[in-house]
Amino acid sequence: xxxxxxxxxxxxxxxxxxxxxxxxxxxxxxxxxxxxxxxxxxxxxxxxxxxxxxxxxxxxxxxxxxxxxxxxxxxxxxxxxxxxxxxxxxxxxxxxxxxxxxxxxxxxxxxxxxxxxxxxxxxxxxxxxxxxxxxxxxxxxxxxxxxxxxxxxxxxxxxxxxxxxxxxxxxxxxxxxxxxxxxxxxxxxxxxxxxxxxxxxxxxxxxxxxxxxxxxxxxxxxxxxxxxxxxxxxxxxxxxxxxxxxxxxxxxxxxxxxxxxxxxxxxxxxxxxxxxxxxxxxxxxxxxxxxxxxxxxxxxxxxxxxxxxxxxxxxxxxxxxxxxxxxxxxxxxx
Numbered sequence: 001x002x003x004x005x006x007x008x009x010x011x012x013x014x015x016x017x018x019x020x021x022x023x024x025x026x027x028x029x030x031x032x033x034x035x036x037x038x039x040x041x042x043x044x045x046x047x048x049x050x051x052x053x054x055x056x057x058x059x060x061x062x063x064x065x066x067x068x069x070x071x072x073x074x075x076x077x078x079x080x081x082x083x084x085x086x087x088x089x090x091x092x093x094x095x096x097x098x099x100x101x102x103x104x105x106x107x108x109x110x111x112x113x114x115x116x117x118x119x120x121x122x123x124x125x126x127x128x129x130x131x132x133x134x135x136x137x138x139x140x141x142x143x144x145x146x147x148x149x150x151x152x153x154x155x156x157x158x159x160x161x162x163x164x165x166x167x168x169x170x171x172x173x174x175x176x177x178x179x180x181x182x183x184x185x186x187x188x189x190x191x192x193x194x195x196x197x198x199x200x201x202x203x204x205x206x207x208x209x210x211x212x213x214x215x216x217x218x219x220x221x222x223x224x225x226x227x228x229x230x231x232x233x234x235x236x237x238x239x240x241x242x243x244x245x246x247x248x249x250x251x252x253x254x255x256x257x258x259x260x261x262x263x264x265x266x267x268x269x270x271x272x273x274x275x276x277x278x279x280x281x282x283x284x285x286x287x288x289x290x291x292x293x294x295x296x297x298x299x300x301x302x303x304x305x306x307x308x309x310x311x312x313x314x315x316x317x318x319x320x321x322x323x324x325x326x327x328x329x330x331x332x333x334x
Contacts (some may be wrong), residue, residue: 008268017223022329025052025118026097028086029105032059037107042072044111049118055095056105087193092179098328100179103131104170110212117173117209126197126205127178130164131171133213138164163199163206171211177322178204181315193237201244202316230245246308250301258294261287307328 027045031038038056045054056069066076079090099118103109109131117129151235170192170247182198199206242249265287271279278284323331 001093023098023325024096024127025049025099026095027052027054027101027103027114028053028091028095028101029056029069029074030059030084030091031061031065031069031105032082033061033063033065035061035063035065035103038065038074038105039068039072041103041105041107041111042069042074045114046073048111048114049101050200052101053097055091057091059083059087069105078113085194088191088195092182098176099177099325100174102170102172102174109133109171109215113209113211117171117211120207120209120323121173121175122329124205124207125324126207127175127200127324128204128206129173130166130196130206130208131169131173131211132164132166132208133171134210164196164208166208167196173285175325176328177319177324180322181319183315190235197237197244201312202319204319244308244312246304247301250297250304254294254297254301256294257290257297261290261294264290 024090029038029041033294042054042056045052054074056066056074058066058069058076058078060082070076077090077094079087088102099121101114101118103111103114114130117131120126120129172195178199181202182195189252216309233260238249264283268278268280268287271277
């Protein structure tokens, strides 16, 4: 039995050391021009997750990011295609581990809670633990970022299920079966949305832990463009909606088209029943076309929904074919 005199952080660190002897834990850091912060982040992980292997993926940095990371003791790999999505794709493909902890290399997240995040994954046997950001500094979020995060998280929760309060957080822990069953398509910061929707579509067990969030380290700057990347994220959510919930997506379009047809046709019908004459022939033709398009859209939604369910079943079977974290831990102990 452990003494109750230990703090929660100390207990979590003891657990992290024990897991490290039984499971392979990989810390993966996507970095571009983070020489002022990456060394501190790597050393903090060495302190709080001493048994973990730390990988820094350098995304065409023009400064000494790679050197600082290597000097701090990380394994440095390179991804030439610029964009966080490309880096994450390379990370998931090249790194083999039982548990993956991904965090931005700008020293804005609280590394001390890393053992707690992994502990939630192991104890509750979930596939993704999200580090929900709690602001420590007023200026930690750039103008528009907090509002944009809520604006994008809301629709995803409404459509796919509300499991996370901070979908766009860069601090996440993944199980092996999440990583190796993730069919990634995005190339930029929209990767955070795709990761979340993948978990929600397959109805994976999830958890969320509140973590402190501060301004990035001095001398580093954000690569996130509020409006451009926000548009890309919104576009990705729409594309994933079309792929994952086609009946909803095409059904809404069909209802809107049919509704427009009825609104435009109403005065035509009123005048026809009153006079027996069909007025405004072009408008009547337009109404007919809109109604036909509406029915075609709904029909496409039904057909694509059947196809999508088949694809989701295939992804679900691939996901279930990979042992869960609890099973990996039990196998290593035995």
